[in-house]
Amino acid sequence: MKSTATSKGQRTRERIVERSAALMNHQGFLAAPMAAVVQAAGIQKGGLYRHFESREALAGAAFDFAVAQVRERLLQALQGQTNACDQLKALLQAYDGGAAEVPLAGGCPIMNTAIEADYADPALRSRAREAMSQWHDWLRRIVRAGIKAGQIRAGTDAQQVASVFIAAIEGAVMLTHLYGDTSHLQAVRQHLEGFIERELRVQPGEST
Amino acid sequence: MKSTATSKGQRTRERIVERSAALMNHQGFLAAPMAAVVQAAGIQKGGLYRHFESREALAGAAFDFAVAQVRERLLQALQGQTNACDQLKALLQAYDGGAAEVPLAGGCPIMNTAIEADYADPALRSRAREAMSQWHDWLRRIVRAGIKAGQIRAGTDAQQVASVFIAAIEGAVMLTHLYGDTSHLQAVRQHLEGFIERELRVQPGEST
Amino acid sequence: MKSTATSKGQRTRERIVERSAALMNHQGFLAAPMAAVVQAAGIQKGGLYRHFESREALAGAAFDFAVAQVRERLLQALQGQTNACDQLKALLQAYDGGAAEVPLAGGCPIMNTAIEADYADPALRSRAREAMSQWHDWLRRIVRAGIKAGQIRAGTDAQQVASVFIAAIEGAVMLTHLYGDTSHLQAVRQHLEGFIERELRVQPGEST
C-alpha cells in the first residue's frame, strides 16, 4: 500500500521545490541566486542544504516539478477529447488560454533550460532533453493513435507533425514572453488548427 | 580615393565584438564571465574597458553583431529570388543548411537573449525585442510584396504568416541545438514548404 | 534577571566596528582598503558583508563609534566639575593629556572625515557635519549654563566661544598629529585658559 503520509521534512522539501520551481523558471535555474531561492522558499541556507545535496540537485528537482506542472495542465486539457484531431486542438487551446499562468510565468521550463544550460550545465541539459523527448513522444503517440483510429490521414508522418507542433508552440511561447502579448501564439494556433483540419483530419466520407 | 583605413583601436574593438559575439552567444550574453571574453578576444581586462564602458555595453554590441551576422546570411540566401514564395523557401533552406555555422553555434542570438535576459537585464531584453520585430517586419514585407505581385494569394494574413514562420523556425532551431541534430528543423522546413505551395502560392491559371 | 547576552553575530559586529574605527581613523574612512579592515577585524571578506551591506555602511558605523569614543572621554573629563569655566578647562586638559590615545591615534575623526569625505562621499560628510554640530552645541550649552549660573560674564557670545574653542582645538590636534608633538596643543590650551580667566570667568566681587 502506497502511503500518502508525509513527514514534516517531506513537506518542507516539497515547499522548497514548489517555490524554487516558480522562481527559477523565471530567473533561471542556473542564474537565480541561492539567496533569492531561500527567501522565496521561506527557509534558511543551512536548512535548505539539509534537503538538497547541492544547488544542482535542487535545480533538477525544481525543473522536474515545473515540467510536471505543465504536463498536468496539458493532460487536463485533453479531458473528454477522444478524437486525435480534437486533442491536438485542445492542446493548442491550453497554451493560448493559460500561457500567463504559473509556472509559465517564466515561459516553458524546457526551452528555458535548453538554452540556459546549453553550455553551462550538461546534467541539466540532459534533463531538458529527456523532458522534451517525452513531450515529443506524447504528441507522436496522439497522432499515431489518430491514424490507427481512422481520424487522421493514413500517410501522415507523426514524427514530423510532432516536431512542427512543438517547434511552433515553443517559438510562440517565447515570442509571447518576449513581447508580453499573445498575438503570436494566436497566429500559431490558427495556423495549426487550419493545418489539422485541412491536412490531418479525415474528412467525412473520405476513404482512409 | 576613399580610405577605408581604420585606427588600431577601431580594429581591436571590432575584433573584440566579433569574438565576444561568438563566445557570448554560446555561453550566454549575461552568463559568460569576462575572463572568458577577454581570453577569446585576445586582450586584457585593462584594455577591454577602454573600448566598452561596461560589460552590458559589450554584451549589447556583441548581440547586435551576432544578429547582423545572421541577417547577412539570410540576405545572401535571398540573392536571385524574385518570387516571394521562393524567397520564403530560400530562407528555410538557409536555416536548414547552415544552422551549425557561426555564430549559430549557440543558436539564435535573439531567442537566447530573449530568454536569458528575461528577468535579469531589461536593456538587453529590449534589444532582443527590437531585433525580433525587425525580423518579423522583414518577413511580413516579403509576404505583402508577394501579394501585391500576384505571387501570393490575396487574402493571406501577412502578419500571421510571419509569426508562424518565426515561431516555427525559432522553435526548430532550439530543438536542433538541444539534440544536436537537424531533424526537427527539416520537419519544420517540409511543413512550411508544403504550406507555401498549398496555401500561399498562386497556382498557374489561378485568378488572383 | 535582565540578560545582557548578545548573540554571536552581534559580538562579531561590535568587534568589527571597534577595530575598523581605530584602523579607519588612521588610514582614512574612505582610503583604508577592505583587506586591511578585514585583517584588523579578524574576519574574512565573506563574513564581513553579512554584517554590513557595503563599505560605506561600515565606514559610517566606524565613524559613529569613533566619535562616540571621543565624546565618552570628554564626558569623563567633566566628572565633578560644576563651574562652567572649570568644565571648559577640563575639556582642554582632556585633549592635552590624552591626544595620543585611541582612537585619536589618527586624530579627530570628525575633522579627518570632514576633509577626506569633502568631495568623495556626501553621506559621510553629512555624518561629520552632524557630529560636529553636536560637539558645537555641547560647548555652547556649557557656556550658556555658565552665564545663567553667574559663572560666566553676562554679555558673552556663547556661539562664538564655542566656535573659537572648536576651531582652535581641532587645528591644534591637526598640528599635534602632523608633528608628533603636543607643543601646539599646549599653546592653544594656555591661550584658551587665559581667555577663560580674563574674559569669561566672573571674578569674585564682580557684579553680574
Place this chain on the structure above:
Amino acid sequence: MKSTATSKGQRTRERIVERSAALMNHQGFLAAPMAAVVQAAGIQKGGLYRHFESREALAGAAFDFAVAQVRERLLQALQGQTNACDQLKALLQAYDGGAAEVPLAGGCPIMNTAIEADYADPALRSRAREAMSQWHDWLRRIVRAGIKAGQIRAGTDAQQVASVFIAAIEGAVMLTHLYGDTSHLQAVRQHLEGFIERELRVQPGEST
C-alpha cells in the same frame, strides 16, 4: 639676467601643475584619480608622464603650487601694513574675506595634505610639515618684529601666539568648508582681533 622665456613644454608643465593643484586640493592629492587630473589638465596620460616621473611627483608639485598660491594671497594682504598688530589683523581679514576663492575651494592644502597623507604617503606628509613650519615661522617673525619695534608687548611668547593663530585659523577654515558658511571663521577672527587689541598691542602711553 633672469630669462622669462618659456618653452612649449615648460608652459604645458605649468598648466598641468596649476590645474592639478586646484583639482587635487579638492579631491585629494592622493585620492584624485589620474583620469580626472589629465582631463582637468587638458592632456593625455602619455603626455603627462613626459613631464612628471610619477603621480607622487605631480602631487608634490601641485601641493607646492597650491601652498605658494595661498602664501601669495596672504603676502598681498600685508601690503602697506607696518605695524605687526595690523599685519596680524590683515591676515585674519584675508582669510575671512577670500576663503571661497581658489585654490581654497578645497580648503587649506596644508591641512588637507596633513590629514590625507598622514598614513599613506610619508613624503607628501613631510612636504606638508615643511610648509606648515614655514607658515608658523612667518607668523612668529611678525610677532617678534612687533616686539622689537615696540608694537607688541615685551613678554609675549611669539611661538605660542603663532601656534594659536594657525590652529584657530586652520580649524575655522575646516569648519567653513564643512558647513559651507563663514560664521565660524568670523567668530575666530573676532576673537583673535580682540586678543590682539587687549593682549598684544602696546597701548598708547604704555611703557614697553
Place this chain on the structure above:
DNA sequence: ACCGACGGGACCGCCCGTTGTT
C-alpha cells in the same frame, strides 16, 4: 530540523603607468 554566521573564491570594474603610433 532549522537557523545564523563564516570562509573561501570568483567576478567585475577601476586605475596606474608604459608602450607603440602619429
Place this chain on the structure above:
DNA sequence: AACAACGGGCGGTCCCGTCGGT
C-alpha cells in the same frame, strides 16, 4: 611632444556551501 591603446594588478562585492549553535 603628445596621444591612443594596452597590460597588469588591485579593490569591492556577491555568492555558494559548510559549520557551529539552538
